[in-house]
Amino acid sequence: MISQSQQQQHTLKILPQQIQLLNLFQLNSLELQMHIRQEMEQNPYLEEILDQGSEAKADKCDHEAEQDYKDWEEFADNDVPDYCREYANYFNESNRPDRPIADVLDFREEAKKQLSYKDVDERVQTLACYLIDSLEDTGLLQKDLVTIADDFSFRYFLTTPEEVELALRTVHELEPVGIGCRDIRECWLLQLAKMNQKRPDVANAILLLKNHYEDFKSRRFEKIMDMLQLDEEEFRIIVQFLGRLPMRPVAEHLTSISPKDSIIPDIQVSHDGDEFTITICGITAENFRVSDELNETIKVTKDKSALQYLRSKMQSANWLMYALRQRNESMMKITKAIIRFQKDYFQDGDVNKLQPMILKNIADQVGLDISTVSRLTSNKYADTHFGTIHLKDLFTEGIINKSGEVISNRVIRHALEEVIGMEDKRNPYTDQQLVAILMNKGYKVARRTVAKYRDLLQIPVAQVRAMWA
Structure with a gap:
């Protein structure tokens, strides 16, 4: 029997360019610079505008380099002893040169190297690398799996929290033991799993952490001893045994010289009395242009496929410069709104002067969506007269x-x-x-x-x- 039915439903569609624009908003200065470099390699229309001063400086350096080798034939066979050209054989305390900093391998790079040796699916390996990059300096994972799945799906390919958890299990197999754990309990359990579980202290410690961890945190020791059928001496041995286990996986593996990540500020805030001057750092749309030579090429090109390719690249270059202007203008508006809201805090950087502020407060002032404000403040740092601050940390209830x-x-x-x-x-x-x-x-x-x-x-x-x- 033939029948007809009519349905009405609301759907929300996001254009690919809107997704690219949101992705661009989330990038910090260093990530944006890498993204622009990759785009320049793929798009012949996109050109960087070089400063004339830098070009003159480069020509001067080339000329000086040429002068260095001009008299090479005269001094090539000059047998001057090495000790005559040495700076000094001995140094006193006041004239001692700086010692070079020893190269320290980051535990994340070491974990990725171990991961490359494992026979895992390509999707799982990509997710595991993303999880390793999301770890704290202590080796623990603070973000929940749902948030990680959403962020990863927006940047790379669609995934689920269940698939992220599968990749996290792969990370747990890496060294140091406990890397990727979400809390102290999970870190301890992974360390105990590597030990001889036939030992009474190890077996009882595993039972305590799996079944009575909340009682242990709440100091219900008598209840734990009753449930595990332990006397006071045996329970004391278990507690002392747990006390010798590291609470964070990377803490015991740090050397005396630990590498520090350099933070490149995206915004510079200058303070002069009651006035604040805001400068957007990094790349701007004025640093790039569309190639004039390729514009002429379009006029003389007759091949339809080649013409379509050139037009698509020209549109991509124009859109990228538009997106850069949108990003910098929006960041300027948001920073001005934050400073107006937290003016007392920006005077001297006193945390006690912070006012409660949520994303909606700033979104209403600048006329942007809450998610846009969130992306433009996430992973963005501001250089102020009292130090470098993370913009997202200023949003508190x-x-x-x-x-x-x-x-x-x-x-x-x-x-x-x-x-x-x-x-x-x-x-x-x-x-x-x-x-x-x-x-x-x-x-x-x-x-x-x-x-x-x-x-x-x-x-x-x-x-x-x-x-x-």
Whole structure:
């Protein structure tokens, strides 16, 4: 039987150029520079405008290099002893040259090298490399798998949290043991899995972490001893055994000289009295142009396929310069809005002067979408007179303090970190004691809020801090 039906549904379609524009917004200065270089290699229409001063300097260097070899034949056979040309055979303390910094291999590069030797699927290997790049300096993974899957799908190919978890298991097989773990418990379990599990202390430690970790964090020791049928001496041996295991996989593998990543600021904020001057650093659309020679080539080209190729490359070059202007103009608007919102903080960089600010506050001021503001502030740094700051860290929610004022939760985290830093290491404060101390400082927070901020700061509970004092 033939029948007809009518349906109405809403669909949202994003054009490929919009996706490329959002991808471009998320890049920082260094990543944008690499992206432009790759585009210049593929697009003959895109040309970089060189400064005339730099061209003159290059010609001068070439001329000086030519002069260096002009009299080579005269001095080629000159037998001057080596010691006559040496700078010095011995140096005193005041004239000692700087020692070169030893080359230290980053644990991420070492992990990728180990990954290349494994027989895994190409998709899993790509995901595993992305996970390795997402690790913290301690070797732990702080981002949740859903966020990683979304970010990866937007940049590369579509994936799911389940596939990301499969790639994470591959990362867990790499050295050092525990790399890619999401918390201390998972790091300990991976280390125990590499040991002889027939040992009583290892077996009981695995049972404790798998089944009674929350009780262990909450210091319910009697309940754990009852469930595992252990006496006090046996339980003490297990706790001391866990205390000897590293809590972070990379901490024990750092050398005396640790490599530091150089941060290239995307924005420079200058301060002069009450006035702020904002400069967008890095590449701008004015640094590039469309080749005039290839414009002439289009006019004389008769081949349709060649003409179509040239036109597509010209459109791509024009769109890229348009996208660069859009990116820099939007970043300028967002930075101005942030400085207006956090003017007291930008005066001297005092964290206690931070105001609660969410993405919607800035999006409403500049007339952009919240996701666009998020991408333009993510992985972007600003160079200020009090240091380099991450723009995304300025977005915090608010909490009402004792006097009824709304303050940023980052202020409370900073106060909590200071209190724990000054405590007696052998007799640390419990979460309830921290609540009372913060209350005396004027911050009215619940115990679960203190526990949440303590976890965000990667600070263990009081009994664990006392155990490793």
